[in-house]
Amino acid sequence: MLIAENISYETGNRMLVRDVSFSIRPGEMLVVLGANGAGKSTLLRMLSGERKPSKGSLTLHHKEVSHYSAPELALKRAVLNQQNVVNMAFLTHEIVMMGRYPHYQNDPSLKDREICEEVMKLTGTTHLSERSYLSLSGGEQQRVQLSRILVQIWDVPNALLLMDEPVAGLDLQYQQQTLAIAKALSKKGFMVISILHDINLAAQYADRILMLKNGRKWYDGTASEVLSTKNIYEVFEIDSDVFTNPKTLKPFFIPKNSTVNLSSIS
Numbered sequence: 423m424l425i426a427e428n429i430s431y432e433t434g435n436r437m438l439v440r441d442v443s444f445s446i447r448p449g450e451m452l453v454v455l456g457a458n459g460a461g462k463s464t465l466l467r468m469l470s471g472e473r474k475p476s477k478g479s480l481t482l483h484h485k486e487v488s489h490y491s492a493p494e495l496a497l498k499r500a501v502l503n504q505q506n507v508v509n510m511a512f513l514t515h516e517i518v519m520m521g522r523y524p525h526y527q528n529d530p531s532l533k534d535r536e537i538c539e540e541v542m543k544l545t546g547t548t549h550l551s552e553r554s555y556l557s558l559s560g561g562e563q564q565r566v567q568l569s570r571i572l573v574q575i576w577d578v579p580n581a582l583l584l585m586d587e588p589v590a591g592l593d594l595q596y597q598q599q600t601l602a603i604a605k606a607l608s609k610k611g612f613m614v615i616s617i618l619h620d621i622n623l624a625a626q627y628a629d630r631i632l633m634l635k636n637g638r639k640w641y642d643g644t645a646s647e648v649l650s651t652k653n654i655y656e657v658f659e660i661d662s663d664v665f666t667n668p669k670t671l672k673p674f675f676i677p678k679n680s681t682v683n684l685s686s687i688s
């Protein structure tokens with residue numbers, strides 16, 4: 423279980439995240455929504471252990487995240503960042519195997535190789551295996567990075583999977599596929615926390631949604647509880663209609679035309 427109690431992050435006299443509390447159990451998928459600059463990535467960096475909260479308590483499986491060593495954390499949680507910079511011409515399968523580094527000393531075992539094969543099949547990247555990572559398209563690179571973090575925790579019970587905009591740059595099929603994989607892993611016992619910008623995808627996949635505004639937790643609940651026209655306006659300053667999808671009974675969001683003043687264009 424991951425429990426955040428009043429965690430804040432301050433840098434240069436600026437509070438980027440303020441007094442956020444929530445918890446997530448194995449089996450749950452939590453989506454974090456909020457406008458640009460709301461503090462979503464900063465929150466995720468605290469959850470991953472990359473940044474230590476300036477205040478508050480953050481425990482993973484009953485132990486403060488900051489008390490885990492880096493190798494210990496690598497065996498408990500995996501992080502898909504917004505940007506993954508790779509400068510060297512690694513082959514795709516080598517990038518994926520990097521996710522297994524925490525699991526072996528010198529050479530990967532048969533199990534490590536089998537996990538990589540299985541995950542690459544799942545993410546539709548097997549055919550890219552022998553290609554140079556640098557020659558891949560943006561969406562293909564994103565799927566390879568997803569594979570890398572999935573192999574890291576594939577065989578770890580109750581692992582924490584953190585994803586910062588995992589569907590950015592993916593086509594419609596792979597957006598659905600990526601979130602379906604994340605959801606299936608949560609049902610298998612993972613704790614999944616993902617930042618998304620697409621409200622309808624959030625409604626479709628999240629067990630719970632955390633809405634952030636100005637670094638604070640604004641709303642926390644199921645899609646039906648938090649995704650209303652009023653709440654969306656408060657958090658994103660956008661007018662919308664929110665209907666109930668008759669098939670899924672989940673909220674369905676349609677934005678209204680932007681009210682931005684375009685007179686300087688005409």
Ligand SMILES: Nc1ncnc2c1ncn2[C@@H]1O[C@H](COP(=O)(O)OP(=O)(O)OP(=O)(O)O)[C@@H](O)[C@H]1O
Pocket residue numbers: 433434436438456457458459460461462463464465
């Ligand atoms: N090291 C830093 N020093 C000062 N300000 C920072 C620092 N890192 C982030 N910020 C600011 O903190 C705020 C929150 O940033 P963060 O990346 O967490 O937002 P976000 O919600 O993930 O945004 P986006 O949707 O644009 O990715 C932003 O205004 C950002 O400019």
